[in-house]
Amino acid sequence: MSSKPKILLVAPTALDYQGNPIKQKKLHLPALTLPMLAAITPEDEADVTLVSETSEDIPFGEHWDLVGLTGMGSGLARAYEIADQFREKKVPVVIGGIAASLCEQEWTLKHADALVIGEAEEVWPEVIADFKANRLKPVYRMERTPDINTLPLPRYDMMNARKLGMWRPVQATRGCPFPCSFCSIQTFFGRRYRKRPVDQVVRDVREAKRSGSRYIVFIDDNIGVDWDYAAELWAALIPEKIIWMSQCSIQITDRPEMLKLAYRSGCRLLSIGVETTNQDSLMTVGKDFNHPSKYKEQIRRMRKFGIDISTEMIIGMDADKHATFNATYDFIVDNKIAVPRVHILTPVPGTQLYKEMEAENRLISKDIGKFSGGKVVFHPKHITAEALQDNYWKLYEKLYTPRNIFRRLSGSPMNMSPYMRLFLTGVNLHYRGHIKNRITPGIV
Structure with missing residues (x-):
């Protein structure tokens, strides 16, 4: 893949009692995962878009080369639903996060092309490189504990300020x-x-x-x-x-x-x-x-x-x-x-x-x-x-x-x-x- 891929990173919302996605106008307590993933993505390697589904709509109708998802608890179940929709469109999906890392690998690999186990700072650039070279592996696992002494600035500028509290x-x-x-x-x-x-x-x-x-x-x-x-x-x-x-x-x-x-x-x-x-x-x-x-x-x-x-x-x-x-x-x-x-x-x-x-x-x-x-x-x-x-x-x-x-x-x-x-x-x-x-x- 010669041109920069378009990557969509999504924080899925949780599911309500009936299994429906929970939506609200503002994201009052935003997480840091997406801004940090954006920060460790080499700018010359990919164009990245961040979406927090709780307060934003997922742009299913747009063209994406790769989709990354993370979620905890019932948010992981929602990640599976989102992943299935993108894979029906032949878009490769990567899922990571605490919940996906701890549960059985096959649960996630039924819905994703790749699973990231553990903290992502050392692994995410490798995922992007492998995707661009058409050699995406089913499982990526951190081989060492990421050095948190040298983390980059989170990309706060990429968060949707209109949707934040x-x-x-x-x-x-x-x-x-x-x-x-x-x-x-x-x-x-x-x-x-x-x-x-x-x-x-x-x-x-x-x-x-x-x-x-x-x-x-x-x-x-x-x-x-x-x-x-x-x-x-x-x-x-x-x-x-x-x-x-x-x-x-x-x-x-x-x-x-x-x-x-x-x-x-x-x-x-x-x-x-x-x-x-x-x-x-x-x-x-x-x-x-x-x-x-x-x-x-x-x-x-x-x-x-x-x-x-x-x-x-x-x-x-x-x-x-x-x-x-x-x-x-x-x-x-x-x-x-x-x-x-x-x-x-x-x-x-x-x-x-x-x-x-x-x-x-x-x-x-x-x-x-x-x-x-x-x-x-x-x-x-x-x-x-x-x-x-x-x-x-x-x-x-x-x-x-x-x-x-x-x-x-x-x-x-x-x-x-x-x-x-x-x-x-x-x-x-x-x-x-x-x-x-x-x-x-x-x-x-």
């Missing part, structure tokens, strides 16, 4: 060192925790700001687990005058000086995986380093320093019983959690939890489209699958009544800015609409 994605670290058996992140990265040079993170923050917003979402899975690194990064962010949010383990609350520094650097919201109020349940998934008896004080401490909390919780773990639903509701409302997200325990293919449940013959389905965090795909131990499914949505409906939204948001720090209050209110109303339509909050 206020937040821009930046990454400081990759992976998480904790051993939670349900977690696809620690499985994918092998419990390695890698930190980018602080000056390069600041460089990316400045580029993200130039794209039109000072509101930054660090897409890290655990931004505060290395306190020395976090302290260096957050100190460097103070002069940038950004507002940021991210995910972090609750152990950050053990260091008040870190919370103070995080706030000074612009942190206003941290998403914390508290998972459950049941210590026995935490032990069943390898997260017994969390202590529910401390949660109330830890949350109070975060808010004392001006940082609000969004929680991630899981229903259906092996020690959970019917009382878990009321306990979860009481915890969220009593602690006035600003943005609570609750997921049904999901044995993601490739994780330790999936292997355990497969060995115990507890899987109900292997349909990747159902692995959204909102559908029961396994046999629980102490309640029926039907009861888990039904009570999950009842719990969500109670949490997101107008009265409870108001009650929960009243717990936000007093010094929170009007924009952040408006943002949190908007997220709650957005999720309320999703719950009515049986869309798992947080999947788009």
Whole structure:
């Protein structure tokens, strides 16, 4: 192939309860995969177009030489659907990402000409070269861990600014060192925790700001687990005058000086995986380093320093019983959690939890489209699958009544800015609409 190929890179949307693609006007929390793939694509080798399907339409009618797709959970199922449509047009398709890397290879190769396993920075240029030479291989696997000390600037300029909300994605670290058996992140990265040079993170923050917003979402899975690194990064962010949010383990609350520094650097919201109020349940998934008896004080401490909390919780773990639903509701409302997200325990293919449940013959389905965090795909131990499914949505409906939204948001720090209050209110109303339509909050 002598001329530059036209490459379409697509981030598929997730699927709703009926298996339909979820669409919305704006992409409020964009991912970084597509801008990074565009950055590592040699400009003289290909013309690249990026599409985030949640807020943009896929240009099926245009000519493309190669299509690349990535997706997590039910987003991978949507990637398969998109891939099938392009392959019917004889357009070669490459699929990668965490979900495709962890599940069985044949699941993806039924729908794609090539599968990329692992992180793509070292592999993607090879895929393009092989495609141009008509020697595309069925499987590409990273032979070494990519050096994240030398990542290029993400192509923020190629993101559709008209379809973006206020937040821009930046990454400081990759992976998480904790051993939670349900977690696809620690499985994918092998419990390695890698930190980018602080000056390069600041460089990316400045580029993200130039794209039109000072509101930054660090897409890290655990931004505060290395306190020395976090302290260096957050100190460097103070002069940038950004507002940021991210995910972090609750152990950050053990260091008040870190919370103070995080706030000074612009942190206003941290998403914390508290998972459950049941210590026995935490032990069943390898997260017994969390202590529910401390949660109330830890949350109070975060808010004392001006940082609000969004929680991630899981229903259906092996020690959970019917009382878990009321306990979860009481915890969220009593602690006035600003943005609570609750997921049904999901044995993601490739994780330790999936292997355990497969060995115990507890899987109900292997349909990747159902692995959204909102559908029961396994046999629980102490309640029926039907009861888990039904009570999950009842719990969500109670949490997101107008009265409870108001009650929960009243717990936000007093010094929170009007924009952040408006943002949190908007997220709650957005999720309320999703719950009515049986869309798992947080999947788009």
